[in-house]
Amino acid sequence: MREITGGVTAAKGFEAAGTEAAIKYHNRKDMAMIYSKRPCVLAGTFTSNVVKAAPVLWDKKVVEESPYGQAIIINAGIANAGTGKEGYEYCLRTAIKTSECLNIPKEAVLVASTGVIGMQLPIDRIEAGVLKLSEEKSDALEAGTEAAAAIMTTDTRLKQAAAEITVGGVTVTLGGMSKGSGMIHPNMCTMLAFVTTDAVISKELLTKAVKEDVTDTYNMISVDGDTSTNDTLLVMANGMAQNPEIKEGTPEYEAFKEALHYVNETLAKMMAGDGEGATALYEAKVIGAATKEDAQKLSKSMVGSSLCKAAIYGHDANWGRFLCALGYAGVDFDPEKTELFFESRAGKIQVYKAGMTAPYSEEEAGRILSEPEVTVLADMHMGNETATAWGCDLTYDYVKINADYRS
Amino acid sequence: MREITGGVTAAKGFEAAGTEAAIKYHNRKDMAMIYSKRPCVLAGTFTSNVVKAAPVLWDKKVVEESPYGQAIIINAGIANAGTGKEGYEYCLRTAIKTSECLNIPKEAVLVASTGVIGMQLPIDRIEAGVLKLSEEKSDALEAGTEAAAAIMTTDTRLKQAAAEITVGGVTVTLGGMSKGSGMIHPNMCTMLAFVTTDAVISKELLTKAVKEDVTDTYNMISVDGDTSTNDTLLVMANGMAQNPEIKEGTPEYEAFKEALHYVNETLAKMMAGDGEGATALYEAKVIGAATKEDAQKLSKSMVGSSLCKAAIYGHDANWGRFLCALGYAGVDFDPEKTELFFESRAGKIQVYKAGMTAPYSEEEAGRILSEPEVTVLADMHMGNETATAWGCDLTYDYVKINADYRS
Numbered sequence: 154m155r156e157i158t159g160g161v162t163a164a165k166g167f168e169a170a171g172t173e174a175a176i177k178y179h180n181r182k183d184m185a186m187i188y189s190k191r192p193c194v195l196a197g198t199f200t201s202n203v204v205k206a207a208p209v210l211w212d213k214k215v216v217e218e219s220p221y222g223q224a225i226i227i228n229a230g231i232a233n234a235g236t237g238k239e240g241y242e243y244c245l246r247t248a249i250k251t252s253e254c255l256n257i258p259k260e261a262v263l264v265a266s267t268g269v270i271g272m273q274l275p276i277d278r279i280e281a282g283v284l285k286l287s288e289e290k291s292d293a294l295e296a297g298t299e300a301a302a303a304i305m306t307t308d309t310r311l312k313q314a315a316a317e318i319t320v321g322g323v324t325v326t327l328g329g330m331s332k333g334s335g336m337i338h339p340n341m342c343t344m345l346a347f348v349t350t351d352a353v354i355s356k357e358l359l360t361k362a363v364k365e366d367v368t369d370t371y372n373m374i375s376v377d378g379d380t381s382t383n384d385t386l387l388v389m390a391n392g393m394a395q396n397p398e399i400k401e402g403t404p405e406y407e408a409f410k411e412a413l414h415y416v417n418e419t420l421a422k423m424m425a426g427d428g429e430g431a432t433a434l435y436e437a438k439v440i441g442a443a444t445k446e447d448a449q450k451l452s453k454s455m456v457g458s459s460l461c462k463a464a465i466y467g468h469d470a471n472w473g474r475f476l477c478a479l480g481y482a483g484v485d486f487d488p489e490k491t492e493l494f495f496e497s498r499a500g501k502i503q504v505y506k507a508g509m510t511a512p513y514s515e516e517e518a519g520r521i522l523s524e525p526e527v528t529v530l531a532d533m534h535m536g537n538e539t540a541t542a543w544g545c546d547l548t549y550d551y552v553k554i555n556a557d558y559r560s
Numbered sequence: 561m562r563e564i565t566g567g568v569t570a571a572k573g574f575e576a577a578g579t580e581a582a583i584k585y586h587n588r589k590d591m592a593m594i595y596s597k598r599p600c601v602l603a604g605t606f607t608s609n610v611v612k613a614a615p616v617l618w619d620k621k622v623v624e625e626s627p628y629g630q631a632i633i634i635n636a637g638i639a640n641a642g643t644g645k646e647g648y649e650y651c652l653r654t655a656i657k658t659s660e661c662l663n664i665p666k667e668a669v670l671v672a673s674t675g676v677i678g679m680q681l682p683i684d685r686i687e688a689g690v691l692k693l694s695e696e697k698s699d700a701l702e703a704g705t706e707a708a709a710a711i712m713t714t715d716t717r718l719k720q721a722a723a724e725i726t727v728g729g730v731t732v733t734l735g736g737m738s739k740g741s742g743m744i745h746p747n748m749c750t751m752l753a754f755v756t757t758d759a760v761i762s763k764e765l766l767t768k769a770v771k772e773d774v775t776d777t778y779n780m781i782s783v784d785g786d787t788s789t790n791d792t793l794l795v796m797a798n799g800m801a802q803n804p805e806i807k808e809g810t811p812e813y814e815a816f817k818e819a820l821h822y823v824n825e826t827l828a829k830m831m832a833g834d835g836e837g838a839t840a841l842y843e844a845k846v847i848g849a850a851t852k853e854d855a856q857k858l859s860k861s862m863v864g865s866s867l868c869k870a871a872i873y874g875h876d877a878n879w880g881r882f883l884c885a886l887g888y889a890g891v892d893f894d895p896e897k898t899e900l901f902f903e904s905r906a907g908k909i910q911v912y913k914a915g916m917t918a919p920y921s922e923e924e925a926g927r928i929l930s931e932p933e934v935t936v937l938a939d940m941h942m943g944n945e946t947a948t949a950w951g952c953d954l955t956y957d958y959v960k961i962n963a964d965y966r967s
Contacts, residue, residue, distance in 0.1 A: 235883055271912070381884060382880075460962055463963045476642055477788060509642065509646070547962075
């Protein structure tokens with residue numbers, strides 16, 4: 154697997170565009186399109202929230218029932234959630250308009266929205282946006298970058314990643330883009346992520362690969378514990394690399410999964426590190442857990458704790474909070490055996506062992522915690538399973554952003 | 561039931577004191593004692609955290625194994641959690657010192673600590689504090705107030721409540737004190753609460769009454785989702801009212817439970833409303849749920865959401881966040897049937913119905929949300945069960961307090 158530059162237009166046959174549709178934001182691009190020259194095999198995972206936004210309901214139907222997909226229309230500013238029948242009607246109208254502009258079936262059009270809940274989309278501006286996007290789309294890498302910029306809400310950085318592998322002498326490429334950055338929590342959260350690939354792979358195997366990888370990537374990030382109504386991951390494979398079909402149980406499938414994991418993990422970590430108001434990427438790593446599920450629960454508990462996140466923000470080696478978060482994760486363990494470490498580019502120190510504080514230098518701990526990427530490592534000494542979760546620190550700015558998000 | 565003034569010294573035969581022991585704070589009282597002139601029947605509930613502080617381990621043993629209890633020693637500043645065998649040894653030494661000063665068995669002494677995790681207690685200062693408290697204790701109402709002030713950490717207000725009932729022509733009194741205000745989350749969380757009563761009641765029945773009431777009071781509050789290592793509720797009944805023994809299934813037991821509930825709910829709401837950095841008490845009320853458990857999950861999910869809490873702080877009628885929090889509570893319901901209301905002293909308005917926004921005035925909503933006590937009411941239309949949870953808004957000051965709690 155090789156990391157490469159680019160995003161959703163890195164793979165063959167994919168085009169993208171971003172445009173200013175004035176949905177709710179002004180003086181910035183707020184609508185994007187991803188288009189494939191050929192029909193694509195689709196895989197998707199969606200929010201587990203009982204309250205599902207209209208585009209989630211629409212996309213689930215397309216992924217489950219349509220033979221293929223060919224375009225995705227995304228808007229930022231309004232989530233089209235809590236919008237009743239009218240909201241669903243607007244998904245249909247967006248698909249119809251796209252179908253007309255691109256000359257593809259409306260059942261091959263996916264839609265995604267992110268932003269405030271409860272407002273109706275200005276459908277005339279959405280339709281005008283679709284027309285502009287259809288005219289402006291391009292397969293240049295920059296077009297992918299523009300699309301990635303257009304789907305941002307409170308994100309401060311655009312998020313894209315790409316990789317390539319060789320399958321039967323042929324280069325197969327995967328690329329993706331995503332946006333955060335509030336309401337981010339395990340179980341698909343608004344988190345939107347889109348991955349494109351030119352691989353030849355069956356819908357079944359693509360779905361399997363995506364489903365398995367989501368557990369270790371997107372479902373391991375948390376910004377604020379709130380699982381959004383709109384979370385969506387869509388993966389499109391158009392087969393234009395013309396590689397021999399990727400089959401399960403082969404080295405090629407392993408390589409494909411590795412590249413998919415790289416793209417997904419990179420996009421997921423970018424979302425965590427760019428959580429609302431974040432100043433640091435906070436990684437919570439658990440090793441030595443009895444089961445994989447335990448390891449995931451323990452790492453997610455640390456990464457989701459407001460007190461731990463505030464300690465990261467304050468560069469404060471208050472290890473008791475991390476031990477406490479392990480303790481209420483719903484996992485049985487022996488606190489006397491647990492060891493805790495802080496780690497970053499600046500070094501690594503042990504802070505807790507044998508039921509008590511380890512002898513460490515507060516100054517060194519503060520230096521380690523002052524880096525932009527910080528890891529808290531817990532060794533449970535209960536088994537051999539591991540898991541890593543990603544989040545961010547809790548800052549004044551998180552509160553500022555969310556105390557008045559709508560205005 | 562009649563509400564009365566006072567706290568832990570309201571009931572007959574209870575004495576209290578607060579003193580300056582310089583555990584970690586300076587120029588303030590940071591140690592308290594509650595003492596009963598007669599041996600007490602004990603009931604207690606403790607943190608569900610796997611990592612239990614030394615005093616929790618000590619108190620569990622006393623509550624389960626000792627025939628009675630007679631004194632509680634509490635310190636603020638250091639939690640005596642994550643302190644290994646040395647920490648437990650200090651509980652024992654505190655009990656021995658108290659036993660000597662008060663001439664009671666060491667097995668009748670309970671201890672409680674709150675503050676930073678991982679530091680050892682300065683046991684010499686604790687022992688000196690016990691001596692001073694023994695000399696200064698008094699049954700005056702003011703002595704209860706002094707004790708309530710001495711156990712505060714980041715609390716901004718002291719918390720006490722008391723009530724009386726009549727049993728067989730005799731007045732029975734209950735009084736309590738508590739402290740919050742971070743690491744507060746369902747499942748007994750540092751939350752310390754102490755209730756005293758002069759009722760004649762068996763240990764079994766007192767335990768039953770306490771266990772049932774905790775579910776609807778302390779376990780329904782959340783400040784930050786972090787369940788502490790030290791949460792403790794202790795209830796002492798010394799029988800000095802000399803009422804005919806309270807028996808199960810009688811009107812007297814119902815009256816006792818009502819008074820106990822009043823004291824517990826009042827202390828719990830005080831903790832929620834005085835959450836770290838809070839500017840408002842945020843009440844999340846669910847009606848029309850299919851089961852009691854559903855109602856509790858739904859109300860706790862709303863009260864625990866950072867995004868909902870930030871919206872309360874911003875006086876922002878962003879109802880989508882409350883709907884979203886209901887949606888990820890792990891309860892099945894029909895969002896089309898759900899109705900949402902905002903309510904406070906300033907009025908009540910419906911903001912969501914039939915899957916969409918209700919027509920409401922943003923100005924009126926803002927006015928309602930600007931009060932110091934705000935209720936978000938969700939009618940699920942799935943059944944007849946109800947639950948109420950209490951929390952507070954999420955503010956800059958929460959982050960400020962917690963980014964550097966130790967210094």
